[in-house]
Amino acid sequence: MSDYLWDKSGEVDPEIEQLEELLGTLSHKPHAATLPDSLLSQVGARAFTHWSEWAAAAVLILMGLAGLWIGSERLDARAQIPSLATQEIAVAPVETGHISETAREVRREAHSHNRSNNEIASGRPFRRRPLFNLYSNQNSAQARSQTNVPQSANQDAVSQTPMSVEEIAEARRARDELILALQVASAKLNHAQHRAQSLTSTNPGLNP
Amino acid sequence: MNFLKNSTMKLLGLALFLAIACASVYAQSGRIETSGIDHLASRASETVDINMDERLLQMSARLLSTQDQDEARVRELISGLKGIYVKSFSFDHENEYAETDVEAIRSQLRAPGWTRFLGVHSRHDGENVEVYVMMENNLIVGLAILDFEPKEFTVVNIVGPVDLERLSRIEGQFGVPDFDLVRETTPTRRNE
Numbered sequence: 001m002s003d004y005l006w007d008k009s010g011e012v013d014p015e016i017e018q019l020e021e022l023l024g025t026l027s028h029k030p031h032a033a034t035l036p037d038s039l040l041s042q043v044g045a046r047a048f049t050h051w052s053e054w055a056a057a058a059v060l061i062l063m064g065l066a067g068l069w070i071g072s073e074r075l076d077a078r079a080q081i082p083s084l085a086t087q088e089i090a091v092a093p094v095e096t097g098h099i100s101e102t103a104r105e106v107r108r109e110a111h112s113h114n115r116s117n118n119e120i121a122s123g124r125p126f127r128r129r130p131l132f133n134l135y136s137n138q139n140s141a142q143a144r145s146q147t148n149v150p151q152s153a154n155q156d157a158v159s160q161t162p163m164s165v166e167e168i169a170e171a172r173r174a175r176d177e178l179i180l181a182l183q184v185a186s187a188k189l190n191h192a193q194h195r196a197q198s199l200t201s202t203n204p205g206l207n208p
Numbered sequence: 209m210n211f212l213k214n215s216t217m218k219l220l221g222l223a224l225f226l227a228i229a230c231a232s233v234y235a236q237s238g239r240i241e242t243s244g245i246d247h248l249a250s251r252a253s254e255t256v257d258i259n260m261d262e263r264l265l266q267m268s269a270r271l272l273s274t275q276d277q278d279e280a281r282v283r284e285l286i287s288g289l290k291g292i293y294v295k296s297f298s299f300d301h302e303n304e305y306a307e308t309d310v311e312a313i314r315s316q317l318r319a320p321g322w323t324r325f326l327g328v329h330s331r332h333d334g335e336n337v338e339v340y341v342m343m344e345n346n347l348i349v350g351l352a353i354l355d356f357e358p359k360e361f362t363v364v365n366i367v368g369p370v371d372l373e374r375l376s377r378i379e380g381q382f383g384v385p386d387f388d389l390v391r392e393t394t395p396t397r398r399n400e
Binding site: 163167168170171172174175177178179180181182183184185186187188189190191192193195196199 | 256258260264265267268270271272282285286292293294296326328330335337338339351353355362364366372375376377378379
């Protein structure tokens with residue numbers, strides 16, 4: 001084997017030298033490769049396709065932010081509960097069969113305030129059962145006087161755990177709305193059952 | 209270019225998957241979205257809009273007596289519930305809501321998990337009453353009652369384990385003799 005082919009020492013082999021010249025044009029050149037013009041023209045259109053990428057990325061970012069926001073809202077709501085619980089009110093001891101009129105007035109005022117705020121916020125008055133509070137209070141007052149129970153059950157519930165005025169007002173409003181919601185649900189369920197029953201009674205062959 | 213297309217399609221696919229996953233999680237919870245019919249409030253003569261989440265339910269339960277029979281029943285009924293949502297619109301005139309409003313609710317109840325428990329469609333008086341339940345391990349974990357009448361649009365959604373028998377007994381309690389949203393009443397079940 002020729003030494004020139006191995007390590008370029010010794011006598012020059014003309015055939016190898018000729019091959020070196022021919023293939024040398026394809027040797028490594030340390031500069032950046034350039035794209036052909038045909039490809040460069042296509043890359044120009046890439047900017048137009050970018051919007052879909054950005055849209056998808058924006059959707060993902062928005063969904064992530066929405067998730068974070070919802071999570072933080074829930075955490076805030078949970079954090080507010082203990083802070084509300086710290087705002088305790090001093091409930092004066094009440095005599096048998098009597099409820100502190102002052103406390104009752106304060107709660108009533110807070111209750112009506114909350115209710116009117118909600119009605120203003122919704123833009124329409126809520127449809128509520130008329131005089132439910134009065135009705136239930138009268139019933140509980142009668143029951144109290146008949147059975148000599150020192151306080152109404154509601155007052156028991158309130159006094160067992162310390163609640164702030166705002167909490168009591170919110171709980172009362174929530175209770176009223178709960179009763180109303182359950183009555184609507186119950187009425188609608190019964191209505192549906194009756195409609196189905198009346199249908200089957202008039203058409204015994206039907207099975208709704 | 210293929211890389212760009214592929215990456216874009218992957219991102220869009222991922223976004224779609226996340227959106228569907230979020231929607232299915234919402235649907236699986238037994239909750240239906242009713243904000244799409246809020247615009248009916250502007251046309252309604254009377255509106256009932258009640259949104260009670262778990263926190264409000266627990267808060268109201270604190271004021272419910274264990275000694276009063278009616279309130280004790282409610283207390284039992286709502287134990288374990290995660291939410292009660294009611295939207296009811298009463299109109300002065302007919303055709304105040306569109307079929308799209310109905311479809312906005314019904315379409316959610318075609319999702320997996322929901323079963324139509326009862327449906328009454330009356331061409332005579334134009335009333336449609338439908339009751340849907342979501343079952344999980346032979347337990348009702350979601351309830352939806354739809355009542356579409358010519359002058360009324362009502363959607364009730366209860367999330368959580370609900371006893372239908374107990375719920376049906378609530379009507380007419382608490383000293384309220386009648387509930388004027390319903391034309392037909394159930395005298396045999398009142399004040400049980």
